[in-house]
Amino acid sequence: MxxxxxxxxxxxxxxxxxxxxxxxxxxxxxxxxxxxxxxxxxxxxxxxxxxxxxxxxxxxxxxxxxxxxxxxxxxxxxxxxxxxxxxxxxxxxxxxxxxxxxxxxxxxxxxxxxxxxxxxxxxxxxxxxxxxxxxxxxxxxxxxxxxxxxxxxxxxxxxxxxxxxxxxxxxxxxxxxxxxxxxxxxxxxxxxxxxxxxxxxxxxxxxxxxxxxxxxxxxxxxxxxxxxxxxxxxxxxxxxxxxxxxxxxxxxxxAKRDLDTERKRLSALAQRLWGRLAAAVPGLALNGPSLDDPQRLPNTLSVRFPKVLGTDVLEGASEVAASTGSACHQGEVHAPQGIVALGISVEEALGTVRLSLGRLNDEASVDRAADALARSYAAVARVPS
Structure with a gap:
């Protein structure tokens, strides 16, 4: 890449x-x-x-x-x-x-x-x-x-x-x-x-x-x-x-051939992405199961930025291609149904960004993405609500 x-x-x-x-x-x-x-x-x-x-x-x-x-x-x-x-x-x-x-x-x-x-x-x-x-x-x-x-x-x-x-x-x-x-x-x-x-x-x-x-x-x-x-x-x-x-x-x-190695690789990348992003964004939260929960996909991070819209964070991080929820429902700012269902308020859920990793990602791209999202959040959070 x-x-x-x-x-x-x-x-x-x-x-x-x-x-x-x-x-x-x-x-x-x-x-x-x-x-x-x-x-x-x-x-x-x-x-x-x-x-x-x-x-x-x-x-x-x-x-x-x-x-x-x-x-x-x-x-x-x-x-x-x-x-x-x-x-x-x-x-x-x-x-x-x-x-x-x-x-x-x-x-x-x-x-x-x-x-x-x-x-x-x-x-x-x-x-x-x-x-x-x-x-x-x-x-x-x-x-x-x-x-x-x-x-x-x-x-x-x-x-x-x-x-x-x-x-x-x-x-x-x-x-x-x-x-x-x-x-x-x-x-x-x-x-x-x-x-x-x-x-x-x-x-x-x-x-x-x-x-x-x-x-x-x-x-x-x-x-x-x-x-x-x-x-x-x-x-x-x-x-x-x-x-x-x-x-x-x-x-x-x-997929069958590579399942074990790819599962471990994606899990390590997700841990790395979360660690770098959480260190740079005070108050960042993880939606859904914890990263050490065995009953979760190894590639998926649903993160919640505090007091901003996830769409604004993504707009300011043009070098990152991600989404704020289901890819089938783009074009509107709305709280992802699956996040609100967790008991999270609509206002907080609107800060969600879904980061789903795959074969296109490596450590360098994950680090770049975390840094770009953190920079965008810092810029957006300074804007008066």
Whole structure:
């Protein structure tokens, strides 16, 4: 990274396509252009590439290849999980979720609420986690699903999915988790988590945008939400996006290969960034779990600057590319929902900046970012409110 390039600290919003991923994809834009459903050599080559990628995605989450359904991304995977389960089991009309879900879950569930589905929105504690006991109180034989994200995009809190799955299964309900933020950062095993459905977003783990997957446990009944053909076990019609699927597969293989080393590296960088920034900004606070909490993403720092707007701090630190909350909601100054849910006041939450590290970062870039943010804060804080 050159000294003039902005320091990218927004890996929870999206990630760059790794060179190795792009290299694997390129032939499927040109000479290997076949339709995977065709029976001639061009089609068979494309089908082989899709099958190989399915194996790579399955290996990352410790699933079987026939349990992976390719989609256009995490949002579609979430919609297929929710609406597909609802269509298959319309007699169950209750869903349990959390107040800190991504809009890709929150908005579909809001729509279902307007169609007479009952939704219980579980509160979170100061670390950003739901209490399994709260879920246990509301799950019943009418519950279709417990759907709680594996790791929060704003605070990095990792949820107790294993416990939630066990609670769901006691009444015959399904367990779903959106693992978009956790894949490639912490171990994700569908067996350990006990989930029936798990959503994957390619662009969060160095694959291209516009591709994702849904893990559907063998024997878990869901119905398609779009019609047109029998692709992807009949659950997702349409000719497969071969090049992007190949990219997703390669990215998952890299994530599996590098998980332990990258997890340790990112954790050390986050500690370094926090230490340098906290030393320079009196009163700086960390939102969500502490840095020594094992149930957190190693790359995510949600920091709260005192008595200023986080947007102003970022505006004054033009050499840092970061965000003040969900990347899906830029353009407005508003308190991040996931931060207010921790019990932090709206006024204080407006001082939040999310710093999410990744493969583009090293010690030098982290130090530069901390210094730039500290300088900007000092300048902004001197302005009368």
């Amino acid at each position: 050159s000294s003039e390039a902005p320091i990218y600290l927004d890996h929870n919003a999206t990630t760059p396509v790794l060179p190795e991923v792009l290299e694997a994809m390129l032939p499927y834009f040109s000479e290997h252009f076949g339709n995977p459903s065709s029976q001639h050599p061009y089609g068979r080559r494309a089908r082989g590439a899709v099958d190989a990628a399915r194996e790579e995605v399955a290996a990352l989450v410790e699933a079987s290849a026939d349990e992976i359904v390719f989609t256009s991304g995490g949002t579609e995977a979430n919609n297929l999980a929710l609406f597909g389960a609802m269509r298959a089991r319309p007699y169950r009309h209750h869903v349990v979720t959390s107040v800190v879900e991504h809009p890709a879950i929150r908005e579909p569930l809001g729509w279902l609420e307007r169609q007479a589905t009952t939704v219980d929105w579980l509160a979170v504690d100061a670390s950003g986690r739901v209490r399994a006991s709260d879920a246990e109180r509301v799950v019943s034989d009418k519950t279709l699903m417990v759907s709680v994200m594996h790791a929060n995009n704003e605070t990095g809190s990792v949820q107790p999915i294993e416990e939630l799955s066990a609670i769901a299964h006691r009444t015959g309900a399904l367990s779903h988790t959106d693992a978009a933020q956790s894949l490639g950062k912490v171990p994700v095993s569908v067996t350990s988590l006990g989930v029936d459905l798990l959503s994957i977003a390619g662009h969060k783990l160095y694959a291209p945008k516009g591709v994702g997957a849904l893990f559907v446990r063998r024997g878990c009944l869901i119905s398609p939400v779009a019609l047109g053909a029998s692709h992807e076990r009949g659950l997702r019609p349409g000719t497969e996006n071969v090049a992007s699927i190949v990219g997703l597969g390669r990215a998952c293989a890299i």
